Amino acid sequence: MADDPAHEAGRILIGKSDVYQYLTLALGNRHGLVAGATGTGKTVTLQLLAEGFSRAGTAVFAADVKGDLSGIGMPGESKPHFVQRAKDIGITYAPDDFPVAFWDLFGELGHPVRARISDMGPLLLARLLELNDVQEGVLNIAFKLADEQGLLLIDLKDLQALLQHLGDSAAEVSKSYGNVAPATIGTIQRRLLVLENQGAAGFFGEPELDIDDFLRTASDGRGFVNILSAGKLMRSPRLYAIFLLWMLSELFEKLPEVGDLEKPKLVFFFDEAHLLFDNAPKNLLSAIEQVVRLIRSKAVGIYFVTQNPADVPETVLGQLGNRVQHALRAFTPRDQKAVKAAADTFRKNPSFDTVTAITGLGVGEALVSMLDAKGNPEIVAKSLIAPPMARVGPITDAERQQLMQKSGLLGKYDTPIDRQSAFEILRDKSQKEAGGGASGPAGGGLLGSLAGALGGLFGKPAGGGRQRMSAGEIALRSAVQSAARTAGTKIGQAILRGVLGGRSK
The missing domain is CATH 3.40.50.300 (P-loop containing nucleotide triphosphate hydrolases)
Incomplete structure (x- = not known):
């Protein structure tokens, strides 16, 4: 009117x-x-x-x-x-x-x-996780590594797996991008675990x-x-x-x-x-x-x-x-x-x-x-x-x-989709490497049994089926690897090869 x-x-x-x-x-x-x-x-x-x-x-x-x-x-x-x-x-x-x-x-x-982790980007994630400049730098390196290796980052588990992969490759990556300290990676992983516990994990996906x-x-x-x-x-x-x-x-x-x-x-x-x-x-x-x-x-x-x-x-x-x-x-x-x-x-x-x-x-x-x-x-x-x-x-x-x-959106977003991304690619790569090294020190005996028992905890069922790990389990796996790396003993290395599919040094 x-x-x-x-x-x-x-x-x-x-x-x-x-x-x-x-x-x-x-x-x-x-x-x-x-x-x-x-x-x-x-x-x-x-x-x-x-x-x-x-x-x-x-x-x-x-x-x-x-x-x-x-x-x-x-x-x-x-x-x-x-x-x-x-x-x-x-x-x-x-x-x-x-x-x-x-x-x-x-x-x-x-x-x-x-939202996907890759869409959020390292800058906003660093602010969300309250990282300092050094930690933000390592997170940027992780995203760069994902781009170079074609690793799609969708959810928190993808980022946790990427950080674990960065830790495994720290010596090689440091030659190109500067020092990547395991302690810094561990700090970022713990912040991600806190974020997951606050219920934010559902936002990424x-x-x-x-x-x-x-x-x-x-x-x-x-x-x-x-x-x-x-x-x-x-x-x-x-x-x-x-x-x-x-x-x-x-x-x-x-x-x-x-x-x-x-x-x-x-x-x-x-x-x-x-x-x-x-x-x-x-x-x-x-x-x-x-x-x-x-x-x-x-x-x-x-x-x-x-x-x-x-x-x-x-x-x-x-x-x-x-x-x-x-x-x-x-x-x-x-x-x-x-x-x-x-x-x-x-x-x-x-x-x-x-x-x-x-x-x-x-x-x-x-x-x-x-x-x-x-x-x-x-x-x-x-x-x-x-x-x-x-x-x-x-x-x-x-x-x-x-x-x-009546919104016209019912059903479009209600069911989450979990397609192959960084987590699955890195897990499959780890399993393949572990399978190729079955004759190593962890292949049998006490260490082999221990590796088999711990492997179930970390998402590797005895039947060879795939089981998706939580961010908490990935963080625990990282802690085990970090402890063994620090110890530097042959026993620790054998446990890592058997449990985590790590490569012989």
């Missing part, structure tokens, strides 16, 4: 002060920021924006930290305060719902999300996520709202941050250059944004800055959602054109400094003091500054934020299952 301020073509209604504030869809890829203290309405504003982009045919991705965003798939409820707020703004509250797809790295509250599934539109032309269940994921904040950065990198690499369109292809909401930047090394911050700066030409908008603008580095903050600032508290000198810093990011309004306004905002109110038609920030305005039209709050398990049935 042309005379309905809530449904103006090419714009999303954000709220109203003396006049209506809109986000121009053609400038939606210029990124944005939604900030404010806990309980001030950030999540409601996030949902309002997500609904607006979806209604316009733009796909949305958002992490759902508290479960509140899941309600976007169900019609809104005519709650008195929402109905009254709509009336105060001058619009009609009309319950609506939007197409949704639920995702979950753990596969519990949504379709599983998986196949079928990997198809980015196109994040860019879908429903039959009515509305963009799908992709909701990542992040409640459990937040217990591993580093995994959360690295996953989201990986996804941005995938979008950047796979989407074509299109410049500025009438509307973005995808809008990406990064909730709890400070987790991406906390203790991030300089090279990672540079990568984030580059992705944010360049991905807008792929028609992707990134919106950071956090408590304070100071959570975002200045190099990134300067690229966020569309801003909604909810209330901040100023109880301490540090808080007061943060409020002033937030106020300084806005184009000043001569009718009020921005610092005072930020601390005096009520729930549902915010300071709003969107980009104008020329791409310049508008003068900041104190606004009443429009209410979302879908349900605000969590849905039931039954409703979630119902919506997942």
